[in-house]
Amino acid sequence: MPLFCHKSCRNEATVPPRISYAVFCRRLSLALLVSTCALSPALAQTPAAPCGGDVASFLQGVKSEAISLGVPAEAADKALAGAQIDQKVLSRDRAQGVFRQTFLEFSQRTVSQARLDIGRKKLQDLSGVFSRAEKEFGVAPGVIAAFWAMETDFGAVQGDFNTRNALVTLAHDCRRPELFRPQLLALTQMVQHGDLDPQTNTGAWAGEIGQVQMLPKDIIAHGIDGDGDGHVNVKTSAPDAILTAASFIKSLGFRAGEPWIQEVELPENLPWEKSGLGNEIPASEWFKLGVKPRDGKTEFGSLPAALVLPQGRKGPAFLTYPNFAIYLEWNKSFIYTTSAAYFATRLSGAPTYLKGNPEPGLDVDQMKALQAKLDAKSHDVGEIDGILGSGTRRAVQREQQRLGMPADGWPTLALLNAL
Known part of the structure; x- marks a missing residue:
């Protein structure tokens, strides 16, 4: 899949990279609200830390903070020794792309027959693990397997950025240190537990790790040793990744036995x-x-x-x-x-959806023109960017209703012309 933009992301059409930075935004936003369950109580109360400046001094500050939060000095040293700023991470952070595919285009590309075949075989081969996930956390196997597929193609594509360096880079950078420094501190805990080798562990450029692309704080909070080896390794162990994902999904409020x-x-x-x-x-x-x-x-x-x-x-x-x-x-x-x-x-057994015969949508220039007209009518569409986001959808629906058109929220040339 192509590289997409993260979802800091007021716009619903902004979609993650396959190695999903979008999940980073959601999970970090969530972490700011519920971080007390993510790490030790002391770490959850960590104040915003300094950023920028001399890298060696920055790393010494991170080490001192980790030690004050209960991470042994030896583990903190191991986690941070040799850490470097990765310019590719900064470039990726500042040059995120977006895509403008429709639901039919995107879903047909991601929910492919090959992925369905692999997913069904995974569900069969790991039926015991998925059954445990459903029994203990109430999460349907298909829900976990679908995220597993969409995030990393069942673990095949997990990212090739050094995780430690990525988090050091983004925590040192002063754009969002309050988001990334806690993740770097959580990484030192993973090193302390023997669950991550800071020299060799790779993942997404924004610090996500493993087969379902989870951030260090989420792994600390929800990690499950599914294969019984004494460690939580969401990168190489499918049972660990599946059960950890199930625990996390339950924490988001999934209700057992109900549809989605x-x-x-x-x-x-x-x-x-x-x-x-x-x-x-x-x-x-x-x-x-x-x-x-x-x-x-x-x-x-x-x-x-x-x-x-x-x-x-x-x-x-x-x-x-x-x-x-x-x-x-x-x-x-x-x-x-x-x-x-x-x-x-x-x-979970449902048939292929009915495609129907949707009315043609708008191209980028037409969408920008529509957004400009909606903005002129005092609708909050955010940036005029040619992307069908949630604000634009709501505005479209209101104008369709005002004009006596079927108010289904889908922008068409007929609506543009009517405005």
Whole structure:
């Protein structure tokens, strides 16, 4: 897959690299809120640390801080000895790309038949591990396997940046030291536990590690020794990676035994203005309006559900349930999250979605023109960048409704011309 932009990322169309820096943003944002469960209590209370300046002095400061938080001096020395600033990390951080694929384009590329075949074999070969994950954490095997596939192709592509150097570089850089320095300190704990070799461990350029691309603080908080070797090695041990991911997903609020997304077929006429994330009503109310689950299952009708239309009312359609929230915690990109959730349903036995016949969307220049018009009407679309983000979707839906058009949130040339 191509390199995509991280999701610091006000824009839902901003999608991660395969070695997902987007997950970094989400997890670090989460860590700022719940960091007390990520490391020792002392480390969770660490104040913002200095950045920049002489690298040797910076590293000495990190070492001293790690020691004050309970990391033995020997482990801190081992973790930081020979650390270097990696200019490639800084270049990647400052030159992140974005993609403008539609849901159909992105999902068909990521949820490929080859990945489905491999995923189903992994589920079979590691059935005991996945069963344990579901029993202990309540997370469906398909959910874990889909993230495993989308993040690293089941561990095949984990990144080739030295993890220690990447975190040193980004913690030393003064753009976001409050985000990265705690991750560097957590890395010293991983070294202390014997779970990471700082000289040889590689991963994503933003410091994510392993087969499901987790940050050091998340590994410390949720790491599970799945293979019984006394260590948590999410890079080389599939059982460790699977169970650690399950623990983390549960911490995001996954509810055992409930769906996350369900493909549906739509009647010709619906109150389209009720569609979209944030417009949840009981699923039973959607069923009464003529929305029909393709799998025929209606037993979760009491759960709140949103009708999501990634490419408007004429394209694929889904109901999203409370468990879909964990996807939005994993990655704020609507296209990524919907694709990952759909992937998980495929691995759980669902059929290929109905593509429908979506109306053609807008090219970049047309989208910018639309955003300019929406901005002129006082809609908050953020930067006029030609990307269909959440703010633009909401504005499109409001203008469609005002103009008497089906308010499905999908921007078309007809809407642009009407404005």
